[in-house]
Structure formats: structure tokens, C-alpha cells
Amino acid sequence: MEKNTFERIYEAVRLIPFGKVATYGQIAALAGNPRLSRVVGYALHVNPDPESIPCYRVVNRLGEVSRAFAFGGENRQIALLEAEGVSFVKGRVDMEKHLWRPEVE
DNA sequence: CTGGTGACCGCTT
DNA sequence: AAAGCGGCCACCA
Numbered sequence: 777m778e779k780n781t782f783e784r785i786y787e788a789v790r791l792i793p794f795g796k797v798a799t800y801g802q803i804a805a806l807a808g809n810p811r812l813s814r815v816v817g818y819a820l821h822v823n824p825d826p827e828s829i830p831c832y833r834v835v836n837r838l839g840e841v842s843r844a845f846a847f848g849g850e851n852r853q854i855a856l857l858e859a860e861g862v863s864f865v866k867g868r869v870d871m872e873k874h875l876w877r878p879e880v881e
Numbered sequence: 882c883t884g885g886t887g888a889c890c891g892c893t894t
Numbered sequence: 895a896a897a898g899c900g901g902c903c904a905c906c907a
Contacts, residue, residue, distance in 0.1 A: 780903090782903075782904075804890080809902065810891085812902055813889040813902085814889050816903095817888035819888090819903085819904085837889080837890065841888085842888040844887080
């Protein structure tokens with residue numbers, strides 16, 4: 777039973793621990809190819825299971841939230857992350873502190 | 882069936 | 895230093 781790229785992406789996003797954030801490239805790499813980053817964005821866009829898939833824990837490589845995410849306001853995602861104890865700098869996630877590192881896991 | 886697009890990333894000019 | 899293009903997958907017209 778081979779899983780489709782989308783399923784792998786969702787699985788990777790689901791692996792993001794509490795209070796941590798991952799980049800699209802990171803998820804894409806876990807999905808199988810770092811170039812899937814684009815697909816990752818689309819996968820989260822359809823987000824079939826927002827309850828199990830914390831798309832708000834996914835940010836771009838700059839630690840900045842996507843504009844298209846503006847689901848009622850960019851601050852929405854930032855607020856959710858802050859609620860988990862994630863620090864923000866100039867509206868950007870403190871990657872050095874909260875960037876999820878599967879290597880360290 | 883073909884073409885174009887999208888929550889991106891990295892290399893090349 | 896900045897800008898442009900390609901690559902991958904899925905969905906819509």
C-alpha cells in the first residue's frame with residue numbers, strides 16, 4: 777500500500793510537536809522531496825483534517841506566515857502559535873528556538 | 882485530454 | 895545584491 781504524496785505530507789505535518797513550527801521545505805523533505813514544498817502549500821490549502829493537521833504550525837523558510845493563510849487575519853495563526861508558547865520577532869517565528877528539528881527528535 | 886495555477890524552495894544569471 | 899525560472903503534485907476550466 778503506497779501512500780500518495782499528499783498523505784505523506786499530512787503525516788509529516790501531523791508529526792509536528794506542540795509548541796514547534798516546521799517549514800514547507802522540511803515537510804516536503806519528510807514527504808520525500810524538498811521540492812514538494814509547493815505541493816505542501818496546496819495540501820494544507822485543501823486541509824481535509826484541520827483538527828489533526830495543524831497547518832498553522834507550518835510556516836515558510838523565513839518563519840513568516842503566508843499571506844494566503846490570512847484566514848480572518850494573519851494574526852490568527854500567530855495568535856495560535858503564541859498560545860503554544862512560540863516566540864515571535866517582528867511578526868516572524870523565532871526559528872532558532874521553535875523550529876522543529878526531526879534530527880533532534 | 883491540455884493548459885494554467887498555487888500556503889514554496891533553491892539554483893542560476 | 896536582486897530577479898527569474900524550474901520542479902513537484904493536485905485540482906479547475
